[in-house]
Amino acid sequence: MALADYEVVIGLEVHCQLATRTKMFSPCPYTIGSAPNTEIDAYTLGLPGTLPVPNRAAIEAAVRLALALGCEVQPRSSWARKHYFYPDLPKGYQITQADAPYAKGGHVEIHDRGAEAPTNEGEGEGEALASKRIPLQRIHIEEDAGKNVHGGELSLIDYNRAGVPLVEIVSLPALRSAAEAADYMRALREVVRYLGISAANMEEGSLRCDANVSLRERGASEYGIRCEIKNLNSFKFLEAAILAEVRRQADLLDRGERIVSATLSYDPERDRVSIMRSKESAADYRYLPEPDMPPLLLDGEWIAAIEHTLPALPWARRRRLVGLGLSAYDAGVLTAERELADYFDQTLAALTGADAEPSPAAAKTVSNWITGELMRLLNASEVEIAACPVAPATLAELLGLVDDGTISGSAAKKVLERVFAEPSRAPLEVVEAEGLRQVSDRAAIVALVDAALDAHPKQLAQLLGGKHKVRGFFVGQVMRASQGKANPQLVSALLDERLAERRDSTDPPGDDHA
Numbered sequence: 001m002a003l004a005d006y007e008v009v010i011g012l013e014v015h016c017q018l019a020t021r022t023k024m025f026s027p028c029p030y031t032i033g034s035a036p037n038t039e040i041d042a043y044t045l046g047l048p049g050t051l052p053v054p055n056r057a058a059i060e061a062a063v064r065l066a067l068a069l070g071c072e073v074q075p076r077s078s079w080a081r082k083h084y085f086y087p088d089l090p091k092g093y094q095i096t097q098a099d100a101p102y103a104k105g106g107h108v109e110i111h112d113r114g115a116e117a118p119t120n121e122g123e124g125e126g127e128a129l130a131s132k133r134i135p136l137q138r139i140h141i142e143e144d145a146g147k148n149v150h151g152g153e154l155s156l157i158d159y160n161r162a163g164v165p166l167v168e169i170v171s172l173p174a175l176r177s178a179a180e181a182a183d184y185m186r187a188l189r190e191v192v193r194y195l196g197i198s199a200a201n202m203e204e205g206s207l208r209c210d211a212n213v214s215l216r217e218r219g220a221s222e223y224g225i226r227c228e229i230k231n232l233n234s235f236k237f238l239e240a241a242i243l244a245e246v247r248r249q250a251d252l253l254d255r256g257e258r259i260v261s262a263t264l265s266y267d268p269e270r271d272r273v274s275i276m277r278s279k280e281s282a283a284d285y286r287y288l289p290e291p292d293m294p295p296l297l298l299d300g301e302w303i304a305a306i307e308h309t310l311p312a313l314p315w316a317r318r319r320r321l322v323g324l325g326l327s328a329y330d331a332g333v334l335t336a337e338r339e340l341a342d343y344f345d346q347t348l349a350a351l352t353g354a355d356a357e358p359s360p361a362a363a364k365t366v367s368n369w370i371t372g373e374l375m376r377l378l379n380a381s382e383v384e385i386a387a388c389p390v391a392p393a394t395l396a397e398l399l400g401l402v403d404d405g406t407i408s409g410s411a412a413k414k415v416l417e418r419v420f421a422e423p424s425r426a427p428l429e430v431v432e433a434e435g436l437r438q439v440s441d442r443a444a445i446v447a448l449v450d451a452a453l454d455a456h457p458k459q460l461a462q463l464l465g466g467k468h469k470v471r472g473f474f475v476g477q478v479m480r481a482s483q484g485k486a487n488p489q490l491v492s493a494l495l496d497e498r499l500a501e502r503r504d505s506t507d508p509p510g511d512d513h514a
Contacts, residue, residue, distance in 0.1 A: 003250050006215045009223055010175035010242060014188060016167050017144065017206035018061045019198050024143040024165035025052030025095060032204055036149070036158040044163045046091035051292050058165035060306060061197035062102065062141050063298065065167060067307045068191055071106030071139060075298050079290035087157050088146035096142035096168075098287045102296060103139040108171070108191070109315040110134060110183040129319055129328055134184050137170045141296075147205075161205075173212065173223065178242035182235045185209060190314045194338040202233045209238055213245045215253065224249075225259035229266055229273060241266035245273050317341050321367075325360030330367050339386040344370055350396035365399060373413055377420045389423040390416065398427040410484055411436040440487045442494065445478070448486065449498050452477040464503055471495070 022029055026043035043050040066073050080098035112132035146162040148155060169188065175181045189207060192200040200207040209232045214224035229245055232238040244266065249259055264273040312320075314335045321331035321344075335341045348366045352358045374395065378388060398419070402412045411431070418430045431437055439445065452474050453460050463470040478491050 001217070001250075001254055003246070005218055006246075006250055006253070007218045007220070008176055008178075008242075008246055009173045009214045009216060009226075010178075010181050011173035011212040011226075012169075012171045012175065012181060012184060013210040013212070013228075014169045014171075014185065015144075015208045015210075016065075016169065016188075016192055016198050016200060018058050018165040018167065019196075019206075020055055020057045020061065020165055022055060022057075023163035024055050024058055024141070026050070026163060027053075028163065030160060030164050032199070032206065034160055036156070037160060039160045040162070044090065044159055052095060052290075054293065054296065055165055059102075059141065059296070059298075061165075061195075062139070062167050063303060063306050064195050064197055064310065065169075065192065066103035066106065066139050067303070068195055068310055068313055069106040069108060069136060069139070069169075071103035071136065073298060073303055074100070074102050074104065075300065076100070076295050077102040077140075077298075078295045079293050081288045081290055082142075083286040083288070084284075086145070088148055088159075088162065090146070090159065090162060094143060094145065095290055095293075097140035100295075101138045101140035102298065104137070106136040106139070107133040108136065108169075108184055108187050110180065110187045113177070113179060113183070129315075129322055129331070131315060132180075134174050134180075135172045137172050139167055139169050142166050142168060173214075173226075178239040178246070181211060181242055182239040185235055185238060187314070190336065194311055194314060196338075202235070205233065208233055211238065211242055211245075213242055213249070214259070215246065215249045225261050227259070227262050227264055229264045230276070232266065237266060237268055240268065240271060241273060244271055248273060311338065314338075314341075321363070324358060324363040326363055326367055330364075330371065333371055334367060337385065339384070340370075343385055343388065343392055346392035347395050347399075350393045351399055365403075366395075369395065369399060369416075373416055377417065381420075390420050391423075394419060394423075394427065401427055401431065405438055405440055405487060407431055407436050408438050408484065408486075408488060411438065435485075437485065438487050439482055439485045440490055442490070445482075445486055445490055445494050446498065448478045448481050449474070449491070449495050452481065453498060453502070460502070463499065 020030075023044065026041055028039060028041040028044055030039050043052065063073055077097055078100040079095055081093040082096050082098070083093045085092060109131050110133075112130040114132075144161050144164040144166050146157055146159040149158055171184070175184060185207075189200045189202075192198045192207070198206055202208070211229045211232060212226045213229065214226040216222065216224045227245060227249070229241045232241055245264065252259055261278065262275045263277050265276050266273050317335045318328070318331040321334060322328055326334070333340075334344045344366060347370065348358050348363060351366060352362050374388070374390065377383075378385060383389070395416075398412055398415055401407045401415075402409055406428075407415065414434070415427050415430045415436065418434070419425055419427055456474070456477070459470050459473055463474070474495055475488070475491055478495070479486055479488065
């Protein structure tokens with residue numbers, strides 16, 4: 001069968017490390033990047049006599065995520081021990097939630113790749129966002145294991161990460177392509193970072209993913225045998241690993257062989273997956289109720305108070321920006337990070353007034369300057385938007401100077417560079433100090449236009465003869481003569497006026513065909 005005759009079915013299990021000062025069940029601190037085995041305590045090492053105490057900050061962060069994703073937060077959930085033998089697990093079991101997780105249901109919203117929508121940058125202003133909801137099965141809280149470090153002939157263990165709080169977000173098998181799976185991970189990462197509960201850095205391991213993949217013939221209702229690809233730590237590898245597994249399963253099915261449920265690893269150098277072991281079942285882990293902790297009870301008023309602190313989420317902000325007339329592409333860029341979305345909103349409010357309804361033109365202007373000139377300066381300086389030296393109100397002041405004709409767009413770029421380098425200087429101060437005010441005096445510009453026309457009779461004759469491309473030459477001459485200070489709109493209008501006068505003066509008299 002051709003690969004297109006199979007339907008890909010994907011479910012993801014995402015582990016997100018919560019950014020708390022201490023571990024999930026002990027007061028031991030944890031910081032990413034610390035020297036190996038410097039952030040451990042008796043509980044981390046599973047020494048006799050130690051008892052787990054839940055981290056309230058971790059539970060609050062977990063509840064924030066569940067509410068943001070529309071989950072049903074359970075007033076009562078319970079802890080369990082998941083047993084398995086591995087060197088990075090000192091206690092010989094992991095405390096997690098098994099049959100009674102703290103959150104059920106919910107969804108993650110992603111771009112609908114099957115919908116017809118403009119995809120080119122800058123096109124499709126104001127189009128509706130095509131979105132798709134990927135349903136969740138559950139979210140549960142657990143503790144992380146340590147980290148195995150392999151090198152040369154030695155394999156060492158760093159227990160710093162052991163006991164760090166995690167949430168595991170389990171989707172239903174509703175993803176239908178590797179690209180959708182990567183979109184889902186990006187969307188989930190955006191939400192986590194918007195909430196401020198995790199750095200969600202896949203390269204550092206604070207966001208990790210296991211992908212369950214199966215194939216079935218198109219039109220079939222039953223799922224195929226699934227295999228799980230473990231520990232995917234980048235969007236690129238997630239997508240590539242799923243594609244490799246789809247190829248492997250399709251080849252087996254085409255040869256009439258049976259798919260065996262297995263746990264896989266992905267080799268990016270060879271772009272292929274390999275079987276590590278047969279897939280474990282719940283019975284293999286010998287789940288037992290945690291005897292040292294009571295059930296987790298969450299107060300309804302406490303949950304409601306947390307819900308009131310949630311920020312607007314990325315997909316809601318994207319819809320609002322598209323409603324303001326921005327393209328889906330621009331809205332996606334501006335809402336990828338909460339700090340960037342906040343910067344846009346604050347700049348737009350400062351430009352138009354906090355209580356005024358912003359116009360599509362104002363929204364587009366602010367978007368263009370932030371995603372263009374400002375991001376260029378930030379990238380060149382390796383500065384994050386959260387540490388941008390140009391305050392939103394300062395950028396709004398600069399854009400106001402362009403809007404009222406005080407300076408030209410090209411001059412505004414120079415002013416932005418100065419203010420970026422010297423944040424204490426106001427845009428108008430730079431304009432006055434460097435003589436960047438735009439020339440809007442009609443008489444002065446008419447004189448410059450006439451001078452340019454007189455200085456280039458050959459090009460003038462071409463333009464009067466119908467060679468309209470020469471017009472740009474004269475605009476450039478006037479702007480050069482004014483050192484870029486002439487109002488370009490006024491230059492264009494006055495050039496047309498003077499050309500019309502010269503054209504009329506050269507027309508033969510008495511030939512008006514009355």
